[in-house]
Amino acid sequence: MAGEGGLLEGRVAVVTGGSRGIGEAIAVRYAMEGARVALAARTVNEGDHRLLPGSLTGVTARIEAAGGTALPVPCNLASAEDRERLIETAEEELGPVDILVNNGAVTWYNDTDTFDAEKERVMFEIQVHAAVHLSQLVAPGMSERGWGAIVNMSSGAALHPSLDADIHGSTIYGMCKSALERFSTGFAAEQRAIAVNAIQPGLIATPGVAYFGLITDANRDRVTPVEHVAEACLRLAIREPSMISGRIVTTPQILEEFDLTPAELP
16 A cells, blocks of 8 residues: 555545455555545445455455555445445544545346335436435535545446347436436536546446356456446545536546556456
């Protein structure tokens, strides 16, 4: 991990969905640059999730073993009380929140005409309403201190598909991400001291992607290393709002625009 002088030295970051996959990589990368990171997820210990590997304790241990600072905060993003407790705990233990990464998600894939209404509600609650609520909780402090960054994890599924597209039952998922992108640009327009951006990470070999079988022989050559996403999200967390805010970007766009070489993660 970085010592004094890291790009995020002295900053406090909250990363939701921090027990595995993209959230884990972002948290590790931020910690490498000196940030104190609060990790939020429901999976506390390895094996708690019946389907996917990864846990808050595991990611915390990974960061601490490399010399970084991490705080695991069990959190159900579907609960407003849990969301409030997440920010309160992060600020009590680490300090005022400078960076918020809204990465947490729960997803089901099914055709819209048979999609379960409760599952739809939960997806919007966690992927959209939680991001809005958490942003509302941290924005006043960021504005008062004159600096902050909010990174919202979107997806290429937010784009409108063609009539002949094979979208794998992802219409509801795409609706959530479209809403998140519109929130990102709107909230950015309302703010002056906070950089608010959304990123479409690309096809990443996360545990969730593997479980749903989303990587096939037809798209395997388009898989993006998770280190690339983490590097792009680092850049979105260190730029001044006047320089980069209100944008919907992809991982390759940020890497190319800022001529970035993704760091190896410990």
